[in-house]
Amino acid sequence: MAEQTIPNWLAKRTFLTPERIAVESSGHVWTYRELDERARTTAAKFACFGVREGDRVALLVKNGMHTVEIIHALHYIGAVLVPLNVRLSAGELAWQVTDADARLFVYDSSQEEKAKAVAEKVPGCEAVSWGTLASTAPGSGDPPLKRVMALDALHSIMYTSGTTGRPKGVMLTYGNHWWSAVSSALNLGLHTGDRWLACVPMFHMSGLSILIRSVIYGITLVVHESFQPDVVNRALMKEKVTIVSVVSAMLDRMVEQLGSSAYPETFRCMLLGGGPVPLPLLDKCLRKRIPVFQTYGLTETASQIATLPPEYMADKSGSAGKPLFPSELRIVADGKEQLPGQEGEIVVKGPTVTPGYWKRERATANTLRDGWLHTGDIGYVDEDGFLYVLDRRSDLIISGGENVYPAEVESHLTSHPAVREAGVTGVPHPRWGQVPVAFVSLKDDHAVSEEALRQYCREKLAKYKVPVRIHFVDKLPRNASNKLLRRELLKLL
Amino acid sequence: MAEQTIPNWLAKRTFLTPERIAVESSGHVWTYRELDERARTTAAKFACFGVREGDRVALLVKNGMHTVEIIHALHYIGAVLVPLNVRLSAGELAWQVTDADARLFVYDSSQEEKAKAVAEKVPGCEAVSWGTLASTAPGSGDPPLKRVMALDALHSIMYTSGTTGRPKGVMLTYGNHWWSAVSSALNLGLHTGDRWLACVPMFHMSGLSILIRSVIYGITLVVHESFQPDVVNRALMKEKVTIVSVVSAMLDRMVEQLGSSAYPETFRCMLLGGGPVPLPLLDKCLRKRIPVFQTYGLTETASQIATLPPEYMADKSGSAGKPLFPSELRIVADGKEQLPGQEGEIVVKGPTVTPGYWKRERATANTLRDGWLHTGDIGYVDEDGFLYVLDRRSDLIISGGENVYPAEVESHLTSHPAVREAGVTGVPHPRWGQVPVAFVSLKDDHAVSEEALRQYCREKLAKYKVPVRIHFVDKLPRNASNKLLRRELLKLL
Numbered sequence: 001m002a003e004q005t006i007p008n009w010l011a012k013r014t015f016l017t018p019e020r021i022a023v024e025s026s027g028h029v030w031t032y033r034e035l036d037e038r039a040r041t042t043a044a045k046f047a048c049f050g051v052r053e054g055d056r057v058a059l060l061v062k063n064g065m066h067t068v069e070i071i072h073a074l075h076y077i078g079a080v081l082v083p084l085n086v087r088l089s090a091g092e093l094a095w096q097v098t099d100a101d102a103r104l105f106v107y108d109s110s111q112e113e114k115a116k117a118v119a120e121k122v123p124g125c126e127a128v129s130w131g132t133l134a135s136t137a138p139g140s141g142d143p144p145l146k147r148v149m150a151l152d153a154l155h156s157i158m159y160t161s162g163t164t165g166r167p168k169g170v171m172l173t174y175g176n177h178w179w180s181a182v183s184s185a186l187n188l189g190l191h192t193g194d195r196w197l198a199c200v201p202m203f204h205m206s207g208l209s210i211l212i213r214s215v216i217y218g219i220t221l222v223v224h225e226s227f228q229p230d231v232v233n234r235a236l237m238k239e240k241v242t243i244v245s246v247v248s249a250m251l252d253r254m255v256e257q258l259g260s261s262a263y264p265e266t267f268r269c270m271l272l273g274g275g276p277v278p279l280p281l282l283d284k285c286l287r288k289r290i291p292v293f294q295t296y297g298l299t300e301t302a303s304q305i306a307t308l309p310p311e312y313m314a315d316k317s318g319s320a321g322k323p324l325f326p327s328e329l330r331i332v333a334d335g336k337e338q339l340p341g342q343e344g345e346i347v348v349k350g351p352t353v354t355p356g357y358w359k360r361e362r363a364t365a366n367t368l369r370d371g372w373l374h375t376g377d378i379g380y381v382d383e384d385g386f387l388y389v390l391d392r393r394s395d396l397i398i399s400g401g402e403n404v405y406p407a408e409v410e411s412h413l414t415s416h417p418a419v420r421e422a423g424v425t426g427v428p429h430p431r432w433g434q435v436p437v438a439f440v441s442l443k444d445d446h447a448v449s450e451e452a453l454r455q456y457c458r459e460k461l462a463k464y465k466v467p468v469r470i471h472f473v474d475k476l477p478r479n480a481s482n483k484l485l486r487r488e489l490l491k492l493l
Numbered sequence: 494m495a496e497q498t499i500p501n502w503l504a505k506r507t508f509l510t511p512e513r514i515a516v517e518s519s520g521h522v523w524t525y526r527e528l529d530e531r532a533r534t535t536a537a538k539f540a541c542f543g544v545r546e547g548d549r550v551a552l553l554v555k556n557g558m559h560t561v562e563i564i565h566a567l568h569y570i571g572a573v574l575v576p577l578n579v580r581l582s583a584g585e586l587a588w589q590v591t592d593a594d595a596r597l598f599v600y601d602s603s604q605e606e607k608a609k610a611v612a613e614k615v616p617g618c619e620a621v622s623w624g625t626l627a628s629t630a631p632g633s634g635d636p637p638l639k640r641v642m643a644l645d646a647l648h649s650i651m652y653t654s655g656t657t658g659r660p661k662g663v664m665l666t667y668g669n670h671w672w673s674a675v676s677s678a679l680n681l682g683l684h685t686g687d688r689w690l691a692c693v694p695m696f697h698m699s700g701l702s703i704l705i706r707s708v709i710y711g712i713t714l715v716v717h718e719s720f721q722p723d724v725v726n727r728a729l730m731k732e733k734v735t736i737v738s739v740v741s742a743m744l745d746r747m748v749e750q751l752g753s754s755a756y757p758e759t760f761r762c763m764l765l766g767g768g769p770v771p772l773p774l775l776d777k778c779l780r781k782r783i784p785v786f787q788t789y790g791l792t793e794t795a796s797q798i799a800t801l802p803p804e805y806m807a808d809k810s811g812s813a814g815k816p817l818f819p820s821e822l823r824i825v826a827d828g829k830e831q832l833p834g835q836e837g838e839i840v841v842k843g844p845t846v847t848p849g850y851w852k853r854e855r856a857t858a859n860t861l862r863d864g865w866l867h868t869g870d871i872g873y874v875d876e877d878g879f880l881y882v883l884d885r886r887s888d889l890i891i892s893g894g895e896n897v898y899p900a901e902v903e904s905h906l907t908s909h910p911a912v913r914e915a916g917v918t919g920v921p922h923p924r925w926g927q928v929p930v931a932f933v934s935l936k937d938d939h940a941v942s943e944e945a946l947r948q949y950c951r952e953k954l955a956k957y958k959v960p961v962r963i964h965f966v967d968k969l970p971r972n973a974s975n976k977l978l979r980r981e982l983l984k985l986l
Contacts (some may be wrong), residue, residue: 191684
């Protein structure tokens with residue numbers, strides 16, 4: 001069979017429904033025709049900077065209309081998007097830009113200071129501000145715009161930290177994102193006039209997937225620069241938003257801010273991802289008849305791969321539902337598929353699953369076996385096939401929707417001259433779900449204060465990764481093979 | 494990339510939403526769980542008859558719950574469906590069963606007499622009635638049910654007559670049908686609670702596609718054995734049907750029967766396919782605010798490949814709209830893409846396009862070139878990209894939604910000992926859109942009456958193919974290379 005292709009999403013959508021509203025933000029509105037014209041012009045400007053098909057372009061921007069324009073411009077070039085998390089430190093960002101072999105590094109005015117620090121660390125990659133790029137005159141000749149993409153062409157590289165070592169770049173193809181959009185529509189339905197609010201960052205899968213879905217569905221992407229519960233609630237109550245993607249820390253604040261009010265019937269889907277959800281919060285939503293769709297997904301699966309529809313909120317509270325139509329899910333332990341009720345590793349398969357990690361053959365081979373993605377997450381399915389996630393991949397801490405990998409923080413802590421060993425784990429937090437705390441033992445004849453160690457972390461790590469408390473202990477709990485037992489750490493208190 | 498697979502549609506749907514209503518007909522109702530149990534049991538019975546993965550099973554049945562059960566049972570076996578048109582003659586049917594190398598020929602009680610005549614003509618293919626099959630005890634061992642299908646696995650062979658010669662079997666893969674369902678959902682939207690009425694036969698693509706979509710979408714397939722305007726209107730008015738597929742001859746009778754009443758808001762889509770639509774009928778629908786989606790599609794594209802949404806009914810009356818999201822469409826003449834407004838052959842590309850004709854390498858190579866399907870239909874696109882179909886493939890007559898190929902009727906007429914040459918063309922008909930008429934010249938010293946010739950046609954051809962009038966003429970209009978000029982025929986009158 002010939003290689004499967006798909007028309008350029010924005011070109012096709014604009015051809016089909018040019019006058020529909022594509023993007024809306026802070027009172028600004030672009031139709032698909034307007035967005036398309038901008039994306040084509042910006043693509044020409046990228047071409048002036050030497051960006052060609054297959055080149056990686058690292059993007060450090062906050063949510064905005066410009067984010068949408070830039071990403072669609074990259075689609076027109078066929079360049080590979082490398083979205084960067086604005087909360088990371090300059091050192092962390094420089095590492096990712098280098099690892100991705102980015103051809104160009106684009107940042108917006110909100111990131112200027114940090115971007116300059118990054119640029120200094122990556123002299124081989126040209127850095128350009130969005131302001132400069134936008135005011136560049138496009139070259140005389142039109143660049144060759146991609147009208148058709150192969151489904152297996154690389155769309156983006158999204159960095160995710162592993163349980164050990166450096167972050168890895170998850171490769172995602174046009175096909176991964178396309179199938180994710182289709183799977184979600186088959187599950188949530190698709191209404192003409194839908195408006196999907198992105199108040200989650202578009203440098204994460206949750207936000208990027210809204211951008212991609214909106215153009216495939218022909219609906220409106222409503223962009224908020226950041227999450228503010230009252231502003232989001234107003235959008236749901238007064239501005240006809242029908243779907244919003246949130247993590248539980250956000251939902252909690254929205255419900256609190258909502259008070260005794262209720263969302264209107266036009267609001268049809270609260271898509272809830274990004275980790276464990278406290279049952280009392282789900283109960284509150286059930287009582288307030290908020291249509292929560294609890295999901296399970298990973299960057300490696302191009303967002304949700306399982307979802308619980310609201311009609312099961314009461315009976316299957318806490319479940320992440322069933323795998324979406326084209327995907328499969330198994331629970332495996334010791335190489336064997338587990339029976340209902342038995343715990344094991346969650347492994348998934350389907351057309352949304354990444355082809356692997358950028359330049360990491362060994363990590364890819366470890367994670368992808370016979371087409372099955374071994375998530376590292378622990379869970380079980382009940383007798384009716386509903387998934388319950390018990391533990392995100394070994395010891396993952398999810399703080400306000402951001403992933404904190406203990407190994408990464410531990411690795412930084414032990415780089416301090418006074419520290420012998422370090423263990424990091426999560427503790428519950430009323431607003432963020434979880435926050436990291438650390439346990440360290442110091443080298444003989446060395447001393448350092450808790451505040452000095454936290455300051456040492458702040459210099460290199462994103463703020464949400466810095467342990468809120470650092471406890472000094474004699475030794476850390478380890479098993480027979482000397483492996484750190486992170487779940488035992490809190491017993492030291 | 495690994496071969497792309499998809500879970501068995503009914504198995505996955507039943508896993509996701511077992512209690513939703515799958516099929517409804519004449520007051521009978523099956524949930525997905527019930528349909529699934531039946532399909533599995535029937536699959537086991539097929540296995541008893543020796544049917545294995547990849548075997549062709551010819552099916553001569555009217556629309557009913559049993560049709561749905563049988564087709565899903567074939568999915569579970571991985572057998573290839575060969576749906577047969579109940580309006581064809583025994584001779585025509587026997588030819589198709591033979592050409593498909595069918596392993597089994599299944600018919601229901603409504604087709605018993607004709608089926609026996611077919612069976613006599615195809616002694617190499619076992620024939621079994623649905624009654625016998627249904628009352629067979631399944632074997633002791635469970636047959637291996639297909640839980641996963643490759644997207645490029647053969648799903649069905651659907652016969653369509655060509656402009657010359659014998660009918661050809663259009664091969665359609667699981668992927669063709671899957672992408673067709675997805676494309677349609679992206680265009681029409683998808684609402685939980687949708688109910689799609691099949692009053693078109695499931696041996697045609699229009700009906701079969703509803704069966705496949707309903708299970709992928711998780712909606713209800715409402716089955717009518719045949720089309721009766723008052724019964725269909727009642728379903729739309731009182732029984733919460735939201736979508737119905739029709740051809741214009743049906744729509745005309747529905748509108749007439751509707752009188753001064755109007756369809757309720759719950760009814761959201763009148764999907765209109767199967768050939769040219771009289772503009773006065775579209776005007777009538779516009780005035781009555783009937784949400785008509787005019788479509789263009791072929792068996793070779795697994796149903797609609799272009800659709801006009803109702804908001805364009807007034808401005809683009811008579812257009813078949815724009816190609817669905819994953820598909821591309823061009824107008825070509827003399828090997829060059831035409832400009833807007835210029836006529837040419839309609840050529841299309843995309844994941845719903847057939848891989849080719851069964852055992853017809855030359856026909857496949859003629860029709861599919863570089864992935865583009867040359868439809869033989871003539872049309873143009875306007876400045877805004879809307880498709881206008883001028884002529885279905887060279888001289889195709891569409892009578893009540895059924896295709897009548899002049900060449901096939903001419904070929905039969907000239908097989909009569911008295912006939913020298915024959916030409917067939919369509920004339921407008923108030924109910925059927927078009928009906929065939931014939932022009933024949935007789936051999937010297939031979940004579941035959943019009944009625945005797947029509948009777949000769951009735952013996953071998955489906956009733957809708959029999960010319961309503963046969964005119965005797967001295968000679969037929971031909972061009973310099975002696976090619977019959979069918980469009981000149983009516984000038985002989």
